[in-house]
Amino acid sequence: MDSSKELIKTVDLLLEISSLLMVSGANTNRVNLSIDRFASALHCNTSCFISHKTIVMTVYEDNSTLSCTRVKNIPPYAINFSIISAISKASWTAVEEDWNIDQIAKEIEAIKKQKRYPKLVVLIAVSLAGAGFCNIFSGDYINMGVAFASTFIGLLIFQLTHREGYNVYLRIFSASLIASVLASLGIVFKLGANPETALATSILFLVPGVALINSFTDFLDNNIINGLVRYTTGLMTVLAIALGLFIAMLLFQ
Amino acid sequence: MLTIILNLLEVAAWSGIAALGFGILFNMPKGVVPTVFILGFTAGFIKFALMHFNVHIVLATFIAVFFIGIICMPVAHKIHHPPVVFCIPPTIPMIPGYFAYETVLSVMNFIFMEANQAKRMELIDAIFANGFTMLFILISIAAGISLPMLLLRKNTVKKIED
Numbered sequence: 110m111d112s113s114k115e116l117i118k119t120v121d122l123l124l125e126i127s128s129l130l131m132v133s134g135a136n137t138n139r140v141n142l143s144i145d146r147f148a149s150a151l152h153c154n155t156s157c158f159i160s161h162k163t164i165v166m167t168v169y170e171d172n173s174t175l176s177c178t179r180v181k182n183i184p185p186y187a188i189n190f191s192i193i194s195a196i197s198k199a200s201w202t203a204v205e206e207d208w209n210i211d212q213i214a215k216e217i218e219a220i221k222k223q224k225r226y227p228k229l230v231v232l233i234a235v236s237l238a239g240a241g242f243c244n245i246f247s248g249d250y251i252n253m254g255v256a257f258a259s260t261f262i263g264l265l266i267f268q269l270t271h272r273e274g275y276n277v278y279l280r281i282f283s284a285s286l287i288a289s290v291l292a293s294l295g296i297v298f299k300l301g302a303n304p305e306t307a308l309a310t311s312i313l314f315l316v317p318g319v320a321l322i323n324s325f326t327d328f329l330d331n332n333i334i335n336g337l338v339r340y341t342t343g344l345m346t347v348l349a350i351a352l353g354l355f356i357a358m359l360l361f362q
Numbered sequence: 363m364l365t366i367i368l369n370l371l372e373v374a375a376w377s378g379i380a381a382l383g384f385g386i387l388f389n390m391p392k393g394v395v396p397t398v399f400i401l402g403f404t405a406g407f408i409k410f411a412l413m414h415f416n417v418h419i420v421l422a423t424f425i426a427v428f429f430i431g432i433i434c435m436p437v438a439h440k441i442h443h444p445p446v447v448f449c450i451p452p453t454i455p456m457i458p459g460y461f462a463y464e465t466v467l468s469v470m471n472f473i474f475m476e477a478n479q480a481k482r483m484e485l486i487d488a489i490f491a492n493g494f495t496m497l498f499i500l501i502s503i504a505a506g507i508s509l510p511m512l513l514l515r516k517n518t519v520k521k522i523e524d
Contacts, residue, residue: 134388139446190390190447197444225389238383238455241376245406246460309463318454319388325504329512354466362475 115210116177119151120168122214124181127157127164129221130196134188136323137332139197146200150208161338185277188319195220228268235314236261242310251301255292259311263288267315278349285312285353293361308354315350317343370410377406377455385451394448397441401452405430409456420498423456427506435514449507456503461496465489 123144130140137159148155148168157166162183169176199216202208208216226234239260240253248256267284292311295304320343327336381402382395390398405426412422430452434445441448468488476482 135446139444188388190385190388190394192389194391194394194443194447198442226386231386234383234386236383238380238387241378241380241383242455242459244376245373245380245455305463306460309460313457313459314383314387316454316457316459318384318457319450321500322450322453322504322507326508326511329508351462351466354463355470358467358470359474362470 112173113175113177116153116168116170116175117179119153119210120166120177120179122210122217123147123155123168124164124166124179126196126217127159127166128181128183129192129217131159131161131164131183132186133190133192134186134319134323135193136326136330137335138326138330139193143196143200146204147213150200150203150213151210159332159335161335161342189225191223191225192220195223232261232264232268235264239310239314242313243306246306246310247303248306248310249302252295252303252307255295255300255304255307256310259288259291259307260314262291263311264314278345281315281346281349282353285315285350286357287353288312288314289354289357290360293357297361308358312350312354315346317346320346366414370407370414373410374403374407377409377452378403380455381405381452384454385448388451390447390451391443393441394443397437397448398451401430401433401437401448402455405452406455419458420495420502423499424502424506427453427456427503428510431507431510432514435510445511453503453507456499458496458499461492461499464492465496468492 126147127140127144130143135143140159141157144155144157144166153168153170155166155168157164163180164183165178165180167176167178196217199213199220203213203216225231236257240257243253243256263284266287267280270280270283288311289308292304292308295301295307301307320339324336324339324343327333327339378399379402381398385395385398408429409422409426412425413419417425430449434449437448438445465488468485472482472485472489476485
């Protein structure tokens with residue numbers, strides 16, 4: 110009885126780790142790698158099926174007939190590179206120092222409690238990135254100011270609608286629409302040398318870069334289904350952005 | 363000559379800042395902030411320097427991203443963070459936003475505005491030229507970042523010692 114309870118605890122912990130990694134934006138290969146490392150620290154074997162919304166995992170031991178299979182639903186995605194990095198480090202220390210299950214569980218709890226950057230820092234940094242984009246596509250400083258302001262408001266809308274719990278594509282659409290309407294005002298009033306660049310770059314903060322790059326690496330690793338799912342999510346995001354831009358341009362034509 | 367170098371440095375610095383902004387949006391660990399800026403700066407510098415010497419934007423982007431992909435393995439070993447964490451943010455400034463915008467603009471004019479046959483042909487030309495440039499830049503970003511990881515995977519950053 111005891112050892113089967115131990116097995117259930119192990120599989121729950123490993124499922125928790127892998128769902129945390131998937132939510133944070135790791136590719137499928139990295140999730141498998143981390144699970145293998147933790148499993149080797151806990152002296153057990155695992156096989157798992159990872160999909161976008163669910164993970165199925167079996168844990169078994171070499172010298173017994175016991176095994177345990179459980180299914181876990183993955184919560185909504187929120188990219189968080191700090192968690193990926195911390196779990197990767199924890200997996201190495203766990204293997205090197207031969208941690209037991211309680212130590213690993215304690216470490217994972219600590220990682221989950223890590224704070225994100227404050228909302229205001231994120232807003233300013235991303236708006237500066239928008240201004241930087243505008244400079245890259247040869248806009249002058251006035252265009253960069255327009256790009257900064259519209260990115261700021263767009264991201265603010267995106268964050269506020271997150272709190273209300275709207276559908277993610279609706280949020281992307283509204284953020285893109287509002288950011289591009291604001292940037293279009295720059296074209297109407299002819300601010301700066303290339304007001305079009307501000308419009309083109311004001312919506313780039315919504316671009317699904319992580320989803321598309323992960324989709325490509327998943328394809329190359331032969332995780333075709335996960336790659337397709339990520340590609341489709343990326344495509345839906347791009348469509349939502351394009352629709353917002355399209356409507357703004359139609360309004361101001 | 364000096365103004366060209368200064369312009370290059372300015373654009374590269376903004377690439378670095380754009381990379382940092384996206385890193386913070388993705389909540390990167392505080393330890394990789396300088397690495398992300400330096401990688402973004404270097405990649406931007408390589409891309410725009412190559413474009414200054416009339417290398418096509420697709421090839422220039424591929425070379426810059428491939429450089430990030432190659433360098434991330436030794437860097438990961440040095441700063442003890444997995445490569446994904448600091449490789450993705452510097453590639454985001456390479457995204458062909460302006461070409462995407464031009465494509466959408468031409469599509470919109472083609473469907474809703476233009477009736478003149480000759481102008482419509484020009485718009486088709488613009489849709490294809492901008493759309494495919496955007497597509498090829500996206501492909502070169504994806505390939506450039508993942509090929510080195512696959513090529514170098516035989517000697518992963520750290521090995522499990524059984």
